[in-house]
Amino acid sequence: MNADQKELIKATIPILRSSGEDLTNYFYARMFKHHPELRNMFNMGNQANGRQKSALANAVLAYAENIDNPGVLLGVLKGIGTKHRSLNIQPDQYKIVGTHLIASIGEVVGEAATREILQAWTVAFYQLAQIMIDLEKELYIENATKPGSWNGWRKFVIKKIVEESAEIKSFYLYPEDGKAIADFYPGQFISVQVFVEELNLSQPRQYSLSNAFNPEYYRISVKRENGFGSNPSGMVSNTLNSKSEGEIISISSPAGLFHLEKDSKNPLVLISGGVGFTPMLSMLETNINALQNKKTVWVHGCRNESVHAFKKQISSLKKKQNGLKHSHFMIQ
Template sequence: MTTEQKELIKATIPILQAGGEALTAHFYNRMFTHNPELKNVFNMGNQANGRQKTALANAVLAYAENIDNPGVLIGALKSMGTKHRSLNIQPEQYQIVGNHLIHSIAEVVGEGATPEILEAWTAAYNELAEIMIAIEKEMYAENDAKPGAWNGWRKFVIRNIVAESEEVKSFYLYPEDGHPIADYKAGQFVSVQVYVPELDLLQPRQYSLSSAFNPEYYRISVKKEPGMEGNPSGMVSQTLHAKNEGDIVMLSAPAGLFHLQQDDKKPLVLISGGIGLTPMLSMLETNKANRGQNKNVWIHGCRNHSVHAFKTQVEQLKSEIPLETYTFYDSVTNYDNGSNQVIAGQVDLEKCKEAILLEEANYYICGPELFIKTQYKALINLNVNKENIFYEEFGPNVINLN
């Protein structure tokens, strides 16, 4: 890009700040009208609830604001790239997206979108696309080199379904072809693709792997989301909950940047809300052999005991590793007071700060957007170094805390 083009991009920042979501909403509507096949690639639930347009608007604005030095966005780009790799995104799809984005700028901005501005944004997008394609090419190659790995989609058989709570079921997924499967780092996810009859579409979703690696199968644990009439949110989880043992689903190879290092022996503080406990359980199970005498703290919050998954498994781990647990229920009953050590209310790190302020500890947070923001702020207020705080946001990346 030329210096003049970069200045034109920066001149559009006020427009993006004021109307970025209107632009991205128009973009998605335009793209799905002209290329309806892409509805099988995108999460239509996030389209309906608006999270995808918000995430894209934030990304476009961040790129414009950092057009002089896009390298500062490399962390966010890699996070996007690992999801793209899990969805088998290909270079030619960037051309489709770019075409609709530039046309959307012209159609939404109107006369303000001069030929020079459109040319500048075309150059900016092509530069970004080249960066993303290079990142993802490296990720595809790295995945290809792993024993048992594959790129694209692969058939898996649901061999076992276990109810973990009133809302959560675990699915044990075995490769239909009987060939080996790839190892993964604790905390990573797989993309699952199922046909949703209500939408007449294939739909992908990312689900954290919820156990230590087993060379025979992958385990995911899925909360049944209620969704709303006319809103595709929750339809994939409902489709999965309606599956039977013996049914087939499609999986991509494990991916994700939120994970423990395999040889990490630092104390762990794992903070989860709701179904956000799934990658945390994988972390505990995976590293229980090399936890040594380092302390581990498990902090979990959910609505009540009936929706609290994996209670028994976590209690069992307390007999195998140095593990201290704190459980918060929004609603506490006489049953909870009599049989469980639970704390009433939402997760409050002040109530267990003596336990979690450990030397050289790493802190992992997973849950809904507001939960992550609240716990991150609480850790910062307790003087935890932000470089020791890691978080996983389910869905499009709209949080930027580090």
């Protein structure tokens, strides 16, 4: 893209700051009208509570702000790419997003969005799309070469369900094809896809792996999100909570940049709240399994005794790991 086009992109920064979310809100409505099938791929809960539109608006703004040197965004783009990879986003879908994003800029901004501005944004979008497509291609290739791993969705049987507290259940997921599964770093998540009847759509969500790697199964621990006030009950967590042993769900292979390096010798400080302890459990278990037993401090808070999950497992972790200092508090 040329210097004039970069200046035009920079000139749109104030409008992105003030109306970026209106723009992305409009964009999603437009894209879903033309491509209703994509509603199966996007998190409709995040569409309703506004999180996804602000994630995209912030990403577009950050890109405009760094248009002279988009390379500084590579770390952030890698995080987005890992999530995209877990959702099986494909290169040809960038054209759909690009078409509706550029059309939305024209329709939302109106006459101020001149032909030159729209052209500059078209060049800028496809430049960003190409960076992400290349980055994601690498992630797909790297993932496909890991033993036991797979790209896209794979069917897993829920062989065991364990109630961990009044609102958290663990699901033990075994591959339906009986073949090997991929190792993961403690802290990583999987995307889960289930059919949500109230929407008549499939819906993906992410869940941290809540145990150390085990070659037989993955375990996730899901909190049932109850509705309150005008907030409806969570769709996927409630769908999962109504599942029985023997049912099948589709999952991605493990993904995510937030994880422990298995061979690091540094002391560990873990801080979690509520169901946010799931990646910590995986880290703590891995810590013991790998016989590292390094000094670990874990501070965890939850609302009250009824939602205090994994009590037995935590006391057994403490017995096995001398170096673990655990402090737990309740806020109600």
